[in-house]
Amino acid sequence: MEIAIFGAGSTGCYLAGQLCLSGLKVTLICRPAIKQKIIANNGITLSDYQGFNQTVMPQALITDITQQSSINGKFDVVFVTLKCHQVSTIANQLMAITHDHSSIIFMQNGFGSFDSIKDSLDHYALLQGITPFNVLQLPNGVFHKGTEGVFTLQKNPHTVAIQSALICQGFGCDIAADFTPMIYGKLLLNLNNALNAVTNLPIKQQLSHYKNRRVLAKAMKEWLAVCEAADIQLHQYTKVKPTWLPTILSLPNWLFKLVAKQMLDIDPKARSSMWQDIQAKRKTEVDFINGAVVSIGEIYGVKTPVNRAIVEHIKQLEQRH
CATH class of the missing domain: 3.40.50.720 (NAD(P)-binding Rossmann-like Domain)
Known part of the structure; x- marks a missing residue:
């Protein structure tokens, strides 16, 4: 082969x-x-x-x-x-x-x-x-x-x-065999790509801050609402169900660190691919990730203001670099 x-x-x-x-x-x-x-x-x-x-x-x-x-x-x-x-x-x-x-x-x-x-x-x-x-x-x-x-x-x-x-x-x-739940479930996790670029922090450090997690939780809630409106089930990539992720991310720091040890079991150097694109002055994939939440949300009448704001912020970073 x-x-x-x-x-x-x-x-x-x-x-x-x-x-x-x-x-x-x-x-x-x-x-x-x-x-x-x-x-x-x-x-x-x-x-x-x-x-x-x-x-x-x-x-x-x-x-x-x-x-x-x-x-x-x-x-x-x-x-x-x-x-x-x-x-x-x-x-x-x-x-x-x-x-x-x-x-x-x-x-x-x-x-x-x-x-x-x-x-x-x-x-x-x-x-x-x-x-x-x-x-x-x-x-x-x-x-x-x-x-x-x-x-x-x-x-x-x-x-x-x-x-x-x-x-x-x-x-x-x-x-x-059925890849639709896989793609939809992966997009839920990919919503952090842009936020990692915006915060300009390693992922582990980014997720250690309550305010950063809250923004990610809100972006995820919007995608979950879109998927519910579209009647699409999401594949579970993490130890917890996709619908539980926003709740866990919204926990106070002390409780989040206890509950989400595995979520933080990542290399201190890890950064998102979108962060790498911004640093290299390359066009990002934000239109296909957070932008997809916005466009599919419009089809099903679901409002997605957080993801829309994230897209706009990344576009500004692209122009700045």
Whole structure:
């Protein structure tokens, strides 16, 4: 099975590293800066908040898909790890590197990007995947997992084989047939991405402040109200039910620290991907996350003033940087 990671940034490199360490053939399609960093450091180094640290070199590193002709055949599986706003324009590139029986797995946060491309690739096996943990890109080609969780993939023969390889290596991987609850449940957790960028604090420090948690709780309540109006059940990624999260986040500091020990069991360095985008002066995915709460809320007549304000704040940060 030939696997490609299309648009390998922080999450894509972490996924590539786990796949390589699990004995799978992986090619990275990435920016020249990522390729140079990996070569300069003799591979991708994966680390995590529990002390894992290992380095591996992918099978190939490609910065231009026309180079793909140097590889025998086409890719059986392509993981698309680009940002949401980049997805709608890549249909032709994906067709150039796949065959009729390829699986294309979209690993984006939020809503909208998958719908923007699926009609252009309707004869392929199109799947979705989720990264329910934080990955921070560190110096020297290190990609650091700062929170708990394992990659979650939509079920088909390719992803079942990938799951088996990852589990054998001890990484873990979840498979789901119905991905709608997974996407909706992940968005609930993703609502903190923007708030982490706004506070400009490590996630653990951010969640230690009552006022910050209260804003997150209010943003989550809005999404839960939208999901209730849409009659959508959310997948449970945490130890507690999704509907309980706003209540727990709203607890006083002393009680929150007692009740939510596992929620705070994250690396002190962990930051959100949106914080990384703001720092790097890149366009964020806020329109597909908090913005999706606003737009879907409008469809069902649910008011979402907190998420609307968060979107506006992130837009201001984008312009400022």
